[in-house]
Amino acid sequence: MAAEAANRRIVLRNHVTGFPKESDMELVATGTAPSRVPEGSAGAVLLKNLYLSCDPYMRSRMSKHEETSYVPDFVVGEAITGYGVGKVVDSSHPGFKAGDYVWGMTGWEDYSLIKDPSKALFVIRHPELPLSYYTGLLGMAGFTAYVGFHEICAPKEGERVFVSAASGAVGQLVGQFAKLMGCYVVGSAGSDDKVKLLTEKFGFDDAFNYKKEKDLNVALKRCFPEGIDVYFENVGGAMLDAVLLNMRVRGRVAACGMISQYNLDLPDPVHNLMAVVAKRLRIEGFIVSDHYGRYREYEETVARYVKEGKIAYVEDVAEGLENSPAALIGLFSGRNVGKQVVVVATE
Amino acid sequence: MAAEAANRRIVLRNHVTGFPKESDMELVATGTAPSRVPEGSAGAVLLKNLYLSCDPYMRSRMSKHEETSYVPDFVVGEAITGYGVGKVVDSSHPGFKAGDYVWGMTGWEDYSLIKDPSKALFVIRHPELPLSYYTGLLGMAGFTAYVGFHEICAPKEGERVFVSAASGAVGQLVGQFAKLMGCYVVGSAGSDDKVKLLTEKFGFDDAFNYKKEKDLNVALKRCFPEGIDVYFENVGGAMLDAVLLNMRVRGRVAACGMISQYNLDLPDPVHNLMAVVAKRLRIEGFIVSDHYGRYREYEETVARYVKEGKIAYVEDVAEGLENSPAALIGLFSGRNVGKQVVVVATE
Ligand SMILES: NC(=O)c1ccc[n+]([C@@H]2O[C@H](COP(=O)([O-])OP(=O)(O)OC[C@H]3O[C@@H](n4cnc5c(N)ncnc54)[C@H](OP(=O)(O)O)[C@@H]3O)[C@@H](O)[C@H]2O)c1
Numbered sequence: 115m116a117a118e119a120a121n122r123r124i125v126l127r128n129h130v131t132g133f134p135k136e137s138d139m140e141l142v143a144t145g146t147a148p149s150r151v152p153e154g155s156a157g158a159v160l161l162k163n164l165y166l167s168c169d170p171y172m173r174s175r176m177s178k179h180e181e182t183s184y185v186p187d188f189v190v191g192e193a194i195t196g197y198g199v200g201k202v203v204d205s206s207h208p209g210f211k212a213g214d215y216v217w218g219m220t221g222w223e224d225y226s227l228i229k230d231p232s233k234a235l236f237v238i239r240h241p242e243l244p245l246s247y248y249t250g251l252l253g254m255a256g257f258t259a260y261v262g263f264h265e266i267c268a269p270k271e272g273e274r275v276f277v278s279a280a281s282g283a284v285g286q287l288v289g290q291f292a293k294l295m296g297c298y299v300v301g302s303a304g305s306d307d308k309v310k311l312l313t314e315k316f317g318f319d320d321a322f323n324y325k326k327e328k329d330l331n332v333a334l335k336r337c338f339p340e341g342i343d344v345y346f347e348n349v350g351g352a353m354l355d356a357v358l359l360n361m362r363v364r365g366r367v368a369a370c371g372m373i374s375q376y377n378l379d380l381p382d383p384v385h386n387l388m389a390v391v392a393k394r395l396r397i398e399g400f401i402v403s404d405h406y407g408r409y410r411e412y413e414e415t416v417a418r419y420v421k422e423g424k425i426a427y428v429e430d431v432a433e434g435l436e437n438s439p440a441a442l443i444g445l446f447s448g449r450n451v452g453k454q455v456v457v458v459a460t461e
Numbered sequence: 462m463a464a465e466a467a468n469r470r471i472v473l474r475n476h477v478t479g480f481p482k483e484s485d486m487e488l489v490a491t492g493t494a495p496s497r498v499p500e501g502s503a504g505a506v507l508l509k510n511l512y513l514s515c516d517p518y519m520r521s522r523m524s525k526h527e528e529t530s531y532v533p534d535f536v537v538g539e540a541i542t543g544y545g546v547g548k549v550v551d552s553s554h555p556g557f558k559a560g561d562y563v564w565g566m567t568g569w570e571d572y573s574l575i576k577d578p579s580k581a582l583f584v585i586r587h588p589e590l591p592l593s594y595y596t597g598l599l600g601m602a603g604f605t606a607y608v609g610f611h612e613i614c615a616p617k618e619g620e621r622v623f624v625s626a627a628s629g630a631v632g633q634l635v636g637q638f639a640k641l642m643g644c645y646v647v648g649s650a651g652s653d654d655k656v657k658l659l660t661e662k663f664g665f666d667d668a669f670n671y672k673k674e675k676d677l678n679v680a681l682k683r684c685f686p687e688g689i690d691v692y693f694e695n696v697g698g699a700m701l702d703a704v705l706l707n708m709r710v711r712g713r714v715a716a717c718g719m720i721s722q723y724n725l726d727l728p729d730p731v732h733n734l735m736a737v738v739a740k741r742l743r744i745e746g747f748i749v750s751d752h753y754g755r756y757r758e759y760e761e762t763v764a765r766y767v768k769e770g771k772i773a774y775v776e777d778v779a780e781g782l783e784n785s786p787a788a789l790i791g792l793f794s795g796r797n798v799g800k801q802v803v804v805v806a807t808e
C-alpha cells in the first residue's frame with residue numbers, strides 16, 4: 115500500500131424514517147489513509163476493505179431509537195459500519211498479522227482502523243475460496259441460515275419447510291440446508307426470475323412469487339396441502355399471518371427477520387396468533403452473533419460443501435464504494451438477486 | 462340411586478357467533494336416568510355428575526368450524542360436554558367401580574354414560590379433599606398452570622413473571638407456583654376486587670386492573686421497570702402487544718389461551734412481533750391434554766401443597782345444572798371470581 119492512498123467513507127447524513135434513500139448517505143473524502151496503526155492504538159489493526167456486505171438489519175441502525183436495540187444507531191456524520199472482508203495492512207494485535215484476510219465488523223470506507231479486532235473480526239481460514247463468500251455464505255448470512263435452521267427450527271428429515279425472502283443471502287442457504295437433510299422445501303420471492311432460481315439453481319421443490327398472489331393463504335395451501343412443519347421467517351407481516359393459518363401441529367417458526375416491517379412506522383397487524391395455542395406452535399427469535407462461538411465449525415463444514423459442489427451460491431456484486439448506498443437501499447425493493455455485496459478494492 | 466331418578470341435560474340450541482348467550486343453550490328433560498350401564502355398552506361407566514367445570518375453550522366448541530380444531534364442535538341438540546367430577550354409579554370397565562369418584566370429560570347432565578372411560582376419566586386419589594377442587598386446582602386448570610409455567614416458561618428463581626387473567630382458575634395458580642419458586646410476580650385482572658385478591662390472598666407482588674389503565678404499555682413499564690422475563694398468556698390481543706414491548710432479552714411467553722379473542726370474528730391486530738427477533742423471544746403454545754401422562758405426579762404434589770396450606774384457592778360456585786349456561790358465559794364478561802364451578806348434585 116502506498117502511503118499516499120486516499121481514504122473515502124460513506125457517512126450517514128441524517129437519521130431515517132420510512133424507506134431509506136441514497137441521499138441519506140454520502141461519500142466523503144477524508145484525506146490520506148493511514149498506512150500504519152497509529153501510536154496510542156495498541157491492540158488495533160489497520161484494514162484495507164475489499165468487500166462490504168449489505169444487510170437488512172442496517173436499516174434499523176439508520177433510525178434514531180430512544181432505547182438501544184441489539185445494535186446501536188449509526189451516528190450522523192460518521193462512517194457507516196457493517197460486515198465486510200478486508201486485508202490486514204498493519205497490526206498491533208498478536209492475533210492478527212499484516213497480510214491476513216479477515217471478515218467481520220468494519221467501516222464503509224477504503225481503510226478502517228479496528229480498535230478491538232478480537233471482538234470484531236475473524237481471520238479467514240479458507241482464503242483459497244472466493245473472498246467475497248465471507249460476506250455471506252461463509253460469513254454472517256450463511257451462519258445465520260445454519261443456526262436458524264438447524265438449531266431454532268429443530269427440523270426432522272422429511273418435514274415440510276417454508277422459507278420467505280428465499281432467494282436472498284440467508285434464504286437461498288436455508289433452502290439448501292433443508293434439502294441436504296431431506297426436507298420438502300418451498301420458497302417465496304419477489305420476481306419470476308428469483309422463483310426460477312429457487313427451483314432451478316437452489317433445488318427447492320416448489321416456489322412462488324408472492325407479489326403475484328392475490329391471497330397468500332391460498333398460495334401456501336396450494337404448496338402445502340398438508341401444512342407447514344417449519345417456517346423460516348425473513349419477512350414478517352402479512353406472510354407471517356398467512357403462514358400461521360397453515361402451520362401443522364407442533365410446527366416451529368424461526369424468527370430470523372421481518373424485512374417487510376423495517377421501513378414502517380406502525381408495523382403491519384398480525385391476527386392469527388391463536389394458532390400458536392391451538393396448534394402448539396413455537397415461534398423463536400435469534401440473533402446470529404449470540405452463536406459465534408460455534409462459527410469455526412460452520413466455516414469448516416461449509417468450506418467443504420463448497421469444494422464438493424454441494425452448495426450453490428448467488429451473489430449480486432456492486433462495484434465501488436460509491437455505489438454502496440444504492441446497493442444497501444436496493445435490499446428493500448428486492449433489487450438484489452442473491453447476496454448483495456459491494457467490491458471496494460481488489461487487493 | 463333410585464331407579465326413577467330424572468335425567469336433565471344442557472343442550473346447544475344453535476351454533477354461536479360473537480358473544481355466547483344463555484339462550485344459545487337450553488335445559489331439557491330426557492326422562493328417567495339409567496341406573497345401570499345398558500346391555501351392549503361393555504366397557505362403559507355410568508356417572509352421576511356432581512360438579513361441572515366452566516372453561517373458556519368451550520366457547521370454540523360452540524361455533525361451527527370448517528376445519529376441526531384440537532377439540533370437535535358441539536352438536537346442536539345434543540348435550541354439551543366438558544370437564545367435571547362425578548361418582549361412578551355402575552361400571553362395566555375393570556378400571557372403575559361403583560362408588561369411585563372420578564374427574565374428566567363428562568356431559569352437562571345429571572347422569573352420563575361414558576363409553577371409553579379410560580380415555581376420558583381419572584379416578585380421584587384424594588377424595589378426602591374437596592371434590593370440586595378436581596374441576597380446577599387438582600384437575601385440568603391446575604395442571605395447565607403447572608405444565609405451562611414449569612415446562613413451557615422454563616422459569617428461573619428471581620425472574621420477573623407476568624400473568625394475565627390472573628385471578629382466574631389458571632392464573633391464580635400460575636402466580637402461586639411462580640412465588641413458590643422465588644419469582645417476582647405481577648398479575649392483571651378486570652376488577653379492583655380481583656386485583657386485591659391477587660396481592661392479598663394469592664401473594665402476588667403487584668397487580669393492576671387492566672380495564673382502568675389507559676395504556677397497557679405504561680402499566681407494564683410501571684410494574685416491570687426492568688422488563689418481563691416470563692409472560693403467562695391467557696388473554697391475547699392488546700395485552701400481548703403491550704407485553705412484547707416489555708419483554709427482556711431471551712424472555713419466554715407461554716401461550717396458554719387468548720380469551721379476549723374467542724368471541725371476535727376478526728381477531729385483534731398484534732403489531733410488535735419484531736420484538737421476537739430483536740429480543741430473541743420464545744413464544745410457545747401448549748395444550749394441557751398432551752401432557753396428561755404426568756398428571757399423577759402433579760396430583761400428589763399439589764394434594765400435599767393443599768394439606769400443607771401452601772396454596773390458596775378461590776372458586777366461584779354456581780348452584781344447579783340449570784344455572785350452568787349463565788356460569789359459562791360469565792367467563793367472557795369476567796363475572797367469575799376464581800375458578801367457575803357448577804354444583805349439579807351433592808351425592
Ligand atoms: N437474526 C439474525 O441474526 C439475522 C441475520 C441476518 C439476516 N437476518 C434477517 O434475515 C432476512 C434476510 O436477510 P438477507 O441478508 O438474506 O437479505 P436478502 O434476502 O438477501 O435481501 C432482502 C430481500 O428481502 C426481500 N424483501 C424486501 N422487502 C420486502 C417486503 N416488503 N416483503 C417481502 N420481502 C421483501 C427482497 O427479496 P424479494 O424480491 O423476494 O422481495 C430482498 O431481496 C432479513 O429479515 C434480515 O433482517 C437476521
Ligand SMILES: NC(=O)c1ccc[n+]([C@@H]2O[C@H](COP(=O)([O-])OP(=O)(O)OC[C@H]3O[C@@H](n4cnc5c(N)ncnc54)[C@H](OP(=O)(O)O)[C@@H]3O)[C@@H](O)[C@H]2O)c1
Pocket residue numbers: 391515516517518601602605626627628629630631632649650651652655695696716717718719720721722747748749750792793794795796797798799800801
Ligand atoms: N392451553 C390449555 O391447555 C388451556 C387449558 C385451560 C385454560 N386455558 C386458557 O387459559 C385461560 C384462562 O382460563 P381459566 O380457566 O383460568 O379462565 P378464568 O381466568 O377462570 O376465567 C376467564 C377470565 O378471563 C378474563 N377475561 C374475559 N374476557 C376477557 C377479555 N376480553 N380480556 C381480558 N380478560 C378477559 C376474565 O377475568 P377478568 O375479570 O380478569 O377480565 C374472566 O374471569 C383462557 O385463555 C383459557 O382458554 C388453556
